[in-house]
Amino acid sequence: MSCANPIDPAILGDYWLAELSPTDELTVEEHIFGCEDCTQQLQSVIALAEGIRTLARQGNLGMVVTREFLDRLDREGLRAREYAPRAGGSVACTVTAKDDLLIGRLAADLSGIEELDLALCDPSGRERRRFRDIPFRAGLSEVILNYPIGLARQSGPDVLVMKLIAVTEQSDRVLAEYTFNHTPS
Ligand SMILES: [Zn+2]
Secondary structure, X not given: OOOOOOOOHHHHHHHHOOOOOHHHHHHHHHHHHOOHHHHHHHHHHHHHHHHHHHHHHHOOOOXXXXXXXXXXXXXXXXXXXXXXXXXOOEEEEOOOOOXXXXXXXXXXXXXXXXXXXXXXXXXXXXXXEEEOOOOOOOOOOEEEEEEOHHHHHHOOOEEEEEEEEEEOOOOEEEEEEEEEEEOOO
């Protein structure tokens, strides 16, 4: 039992999210129908995606997400509280009992960037957490972070500085900083 031409897991993910073109969808469908390997692979992709969505729902997952992912959660009725400070700017933020997700949208020019980190820092510059080599696509003009809403709910007044960092072999270069001034609701 081994597929000679396995379907890429990313394509299986898009298939499950119904984001393929009708032609591609049909191609994948026909292949999976006759392929036990790829059927199993699809099942594990679905299980993983469900796991991620459950975590995101519970608000416990700090991760970089796509607009498409947010749109899907929105269609499922989840309420996202979004903050989008401009580069170099700051925003006053909070979280309420009605919110399901807490989203930071960081606008940045990502053209020519090879590798990108996102650092969460104290105002003094000390890093609390760094997301390394975060996913981004050429042509994208923002990075979207799903901040763990459970953490935010427990937090007292706090100032969090997010930094987008272009990483090369030689150096780290801060592209932009965004300051979140959190007040409990
Ligand atoms: Zn196959």
